[in-house]
Amino acid sequence: MLRDGFHQGPQMLWFLLLSYTVTILLANWFDIRLLQLGPVVTDAGTLIFPLSFVISDVITEVYGYKFARRAIWCGFVFNLFFLAYGALVTHLPGPADAPYNANFDTLMNIEWRIILASILSYFCAEPVNAYVLAQLKIRWQGRHMAARFVSSTVLASFLDSAVFSCFAFIGILSWTGVYHLALTMWLIKIAVELLTLPLSTFLAKRLKAIEGLDIFDRHTKFSLWRFDTLYSRADNDFGRTLKS
DSSP: OBTTTOOOOOSSHHHHHHHHHHHHHHHHHHTTOEEEETTEEEETHHHHTHHHHHHHHHHHHHHOHHHHHHHHHHHHHHHHHHHHHHHHHHHSOOOTTOSSHHHHHHHHHHHHHHHHHHHHHHHHHHHHHHHHHHHHHHHTTTOOHHHHHHHHHHHHHHHHHHHHHHHHHBTTBOHHHHHHHHHHHHHHHHHHHHHHHHHHHHHHHHHHHHHTOOBOOTTOOOOTTOOOOOBOGGGBOTTTSOOO
């Protein structure tokens, strides 16, 4: 990860990358299920998807934007695999007396639109979340972690909710329904971010201490199409200053 003779790799990064990818897959799978929670109507994926922003925040804050970018690509690749495998199995022949094949095929055919909408909104929102957080960290010199987490999520979740709702549910719901769904999804994501904020900031601070890392992306090229993950020791500010 670090140049100039750094030998020991990050201990917990693998778990965060895995958790991020699994969260994306679960959110996409459950997006098709609409929920009525009192007066609130939303899709089931919205309840778990905000955790991807939380995990991305922690990765960016501790390990840097380059590793958040790697997580974004991991989520995308496994989403494609999920989509391709679903298409494959629905076109393979099955026994005539299989009791659930027709229901499964119907679900997967609907899921195509949901997953495509998820992928589009994903590439609009997730890179923005990591980019905004990395830039705010530089601008605010590592201070105000909680405010940075919330700020990046508010913007990114707005993009995600608007793009996903339009592409997934126009023609299925009325325009009013799409608007209310997008607004509800956005507010739920912000609420999840706020509720998990004590945990995410604690986790980020704890991981910094465990890993001895506090990466600043001062020299990072933020193109999503770059795949390098190397940082110099000058990019690691751990222990140099006291930050809130």
